[in-house]
Amino acid sequence: MVFSSVVFVLYFLPLFFTVYYLVPGKWKNTAILLGSIIFYAWGAPRFIFVILGTTAVDFFLVQYMDRQQTAGRRKLLLFLSVCINLGLLVYFKYSNFFVDNVNVALKAMGMGTIPWLKLVLPIGISFYTFESLTYVVDVYRKVHAPLKKFWDYQLYILFFPKLIAGPIVRYHDIAGQVYDRSAYSGVEYRLRGLYRFFIGLGKKVLIANVLGSYADKAFTMPVQELGTMHAWLGALAYTFEIYFDFSGYSDMAIGLALMMGFRLPENFNNPYTAFSITDFWRRWHMTLGAWMRNYLYIPLGGNRTGNKGRLYFNLWIVFLASGLWHGAAWGFIIWGAYHGLFLVLERMFLQKGLQRLKQFAAVYTFFVVLIGWVFFRLEHWGPSVAYLRRMFSFNPGLIEGEPLFWTTLFIAGFFSCFTLLPYGQSLQDKVYNNPYSMRRHYILFAVTVCLFVLSVGTLLTSSFNPFIYFRF
Template sequence: MVFSSTLFLFYFFPAFLLLYYLAPTKLKNSVALTASLLFYAWGGLNFLALFLASVVLNFFLIRRMHPSVGWQKRIYLILSIILNVGMLFYFKYANFFLENFSAVKTSLGGGALTWEKVVLPIGISFFTFEKLTYSIDVYRGVNKPLRSFRDFLLYIMLFPKMIAGPIVRFHEIADQLTDRKAFETIDHKLAGLFRFVVGLAKKTLIANVLGQEADRIFGLAPAELSAPLAWLGALAYTFQIYFDFSGYSDMAIGIGRMIGFQFPENFNNPYISRSITEFWQRWHITLGRWMRDYLYIPLGGNRVSPGRLYANLWTVFILSGFWHGAAWNFIAWGAFHGLFLVLDRLFLLRLTKRLGAFSIVPTFLVTVVGWVLFRAASLGAGLAYIKQMFAGSWAELPYFNQEFRFTLVLATGIVFGAAIPHVERAGLKLLFTQQFALRRAIPLTLLTAVLLILSISYIVGSSFNPFIYFRF
C-alpha cells in the first residue's frame, strides 16, 4: 500500500487516526500494531507468518543474550545476526547468485540451471537493518531489551517507516515505544500533518511528473538517444528519485509525529553538496549512519592505515550498492560512489574547498552520472546510456509538454535554491518547527490544505503513481 494511493489516503489512514486518537493511552500501541500488521499484510500476506516467526525468534534470542556474559553473549548475538542476514540473503540475493552461477556454467559448456524464482518480500532490506540494530544495541549495552513482545513487534513493524525507512535505530525511539505523552500535542500533530502533506506534494506533483518522462527516455534504445536527450532523462530521474524518496520520508516522519514518534531525518538538501562525502552526509542519512556505526567503524573506521581506510570505504559502499539491489549495476553504483569518497580523501576535498560554492556543479554532475547506473535495467544498459551522454549526437530535443517543463524548472529551483543560506535555514525552520503561534498556524494550515487538494487532484486524475524504493 503506497502512501500516495487513494486506498491509503481516503480509507486506511483516516480510519487509523480516528481509532488511534480515540483509544486510551494503554491501547494506543495495540492500535498502531494492528494497523501495521494490516498495512503489511495488504501487500505481503504470503510472507507475514514467516516474518512474524523471525521476529519472535529474534526477540527471545536477545532476551536470553542480555543477562549472559562472555562467549555465551556473543553466541546469541551471532545467532541473531545469522538469522536476520540469512533471511535477507536468501530472499534478496539467491536469484542473483544462481543467475550468475548459471551464466558461468553455461559459458563453460554446461547446461543452464533451472530453479523457482525467489519472491522478494516488501521492505525486507529496511526491517532487517532494524532487527540488527536492536540486537547490536542491546549487546553493546546502549539499551536494555524491551520487556513486551508487543512493543518490540511495534518497533519493527510500525507502518510509517517499515517499508522504506527512515531506518530507525532502536535507541532512537526505545523510550517512545513505552511513553509518548510529551510528543502527543496539538503542535506536534499540526507539524506532522504539514510534513506529511509536503511529502505527498513532492511525490505526486514533482516526482511523478518527472518520472513519466524519465521512464520514457530510459526506455529508448541507445541509438535513439542524442546527448541532450540522454542528459535530460538522467536529470529528470535525478530529481525524480530525490523528490520521490525524500517525499516518502517526509510522509513517514509526518505520520510518526502525528502519533507521538520522533523519527530521525533522512534528507538534507543533498544536491547542494560540495563533495560526494558531503552528499552522503545529506542523502539517505539514516542509511549512511547505519553503515558508519555498524559496518565502517567495526572495520576500523579512521583508526587504520590509509590503505586500509580506503579499502574499508570502498567495501562499505559496494555493500551499500548491493543492499539497494541484487544486480551488477547497483554494485557498480556503490563502487562508483566509493571511488569518489576515496578520491575525496586523497585530494578532491582540498580542490573543492578552493572552488567554494562552485564545487556544487561537479559534485552534482558526478551524482547524475551515478544515478544512471542506479536507474538502468542492467549494468550494460547503464554503460551504454552513459556513453550516449558523453559521445552521442547533439540533435535538437523533441517537444515536451508544458507540465513537464514547468515541473523540471520548479524542481531545479527548489533543489538549488537551498544553496542560498537564508533559503536553506528558512526551509529547515519551517519543516522542523514543532511549536506554532496562531499567526503561523493559520497560513500553515492554508498552505497544507492547498497542497493536499492539488496532490489529491493529481492522484485521482493520473494512473502513474509508482514508488521507487518499494523494490528495495
C-alpha cells in the same frame, strides 16, 4: 500499500487515526500494532507471517543472549541472530541474482544450468532486517537492555510509517517514546505532522511522478534513437525524481509518526547542495549512512586505523555494501563502487581542491551524482555504458517534453538548491524546525491543503504512481 495511494490516503489514513485518537492511552500502542499489521498485510499478505515469525525468534533469542554470563555464549547467540536475519535477506533478495550469475558462467562453459523458481522479494525486507540487526547488536553492546514485552518489540519493527522504506531507526532512539509520547503529543505536533505528510505527498505525486514519467520514456527508448539532449534530460529527470520520490516518502513517514507522538530521525538534508561526495553522503539517506558507519565502517576500523590504505579499503567496502543493499544487480554494485571511489579520491587529494572551488564544488558533486544515477536506474553495466555514450555523443536530436514537464523540472531544480539562496535555509527551518506562530499555522495549513487536494486529484486521474524504494 504505499502512502501515495488512493487506498491509503482516502481510506486507511482517516480510519486509522480516527481509531487511534479515540482509544484510551493504554490501547494506543495496540492500535498502532494492529494498524501496522493490516498495512503490511494489505500489500504482502503471504509475507506478514515471515516478518512476524522472524521478529518472534529475534525477541526471545536476544532475551536469552542478554541473560548469558560468559562472553563466548553471548557472541555465539549474537552470531546466530545475525545469521538468521542476514540469511533471510540473502535468500529472498540475492538468491535470484546468485543463481542467474552462476547459470551465465555455466552456459559459458557449455554446462547445464541450475533450475530455479524466481523468488518474490518481501516488501521492505532491507529496512526491517537492518533494524532487527541494530536491536540485537545494541543489546549485545549493552547500549540498551532488551525489551521485556514481546508486543513492544513487534511495535518497534512493524511501526508502519517506517516499515516499508525507513527512516532506519535504532531502537534506543525511540525507546522512551514507545511508552511515553507526551513530549510530542499535543495539537501543535499533530498539525506539524499533518503539514509534513502533505508536503511529502506533494513532493512524491506532483514532482517525482511527473519527472519519473519522462525519465522512464528516456531510459526505455532504444538507445540508438536517443539524442544527446534527450539522454541528459532523462538522467536529470531521474536525478530529481529519485530525490523527491524518496525524500517525499521520508517526509510522509516522519509526519505520520509525529501525528502519533513519535519523533523519527531526519533522512535527507538538501543533498544536491553538497560541496563534495563526502558531504553528499552526510545529507543523502542519512539513516542508512549512520547504520553503515556504526555497524560496518567503525567495526572495520573506521578512521582509527593508522594505515591509509586500510582506511581507503574500509571506505570502499562500505560503499560496495551500500550498493549491494540497494539491489541484487551489478548496476547497484557498480554504483556503490563508483561513489566509494570518489570518496577515496576526496580523502587522498580532491577535498582540498574542492574547498577552494566553493560554490562550483556543488556543480562537481551534482555532476558526479547524476552520472552515478544512470547505473542505479538501468541496473546493468552494458545498458548503462550505452546510455552514457549517448549522453556524450554530441548528437543533439529532438528535445521533447510537455509544458508540465518543463515547469516541474524547474520547480524540482529550484527546491533542490533552495537553501543555497539567501534566506533559503532560514525559511526551510521555519517550515520544518522552528516553533510555529498562529500566522504560520494559517499559512502552512492553506498551502498544504492545496498540495493535498492537487495530489489526490492527480492520483485519481493518473495510473502512473511508482515508488522507487518500494522494492528495496
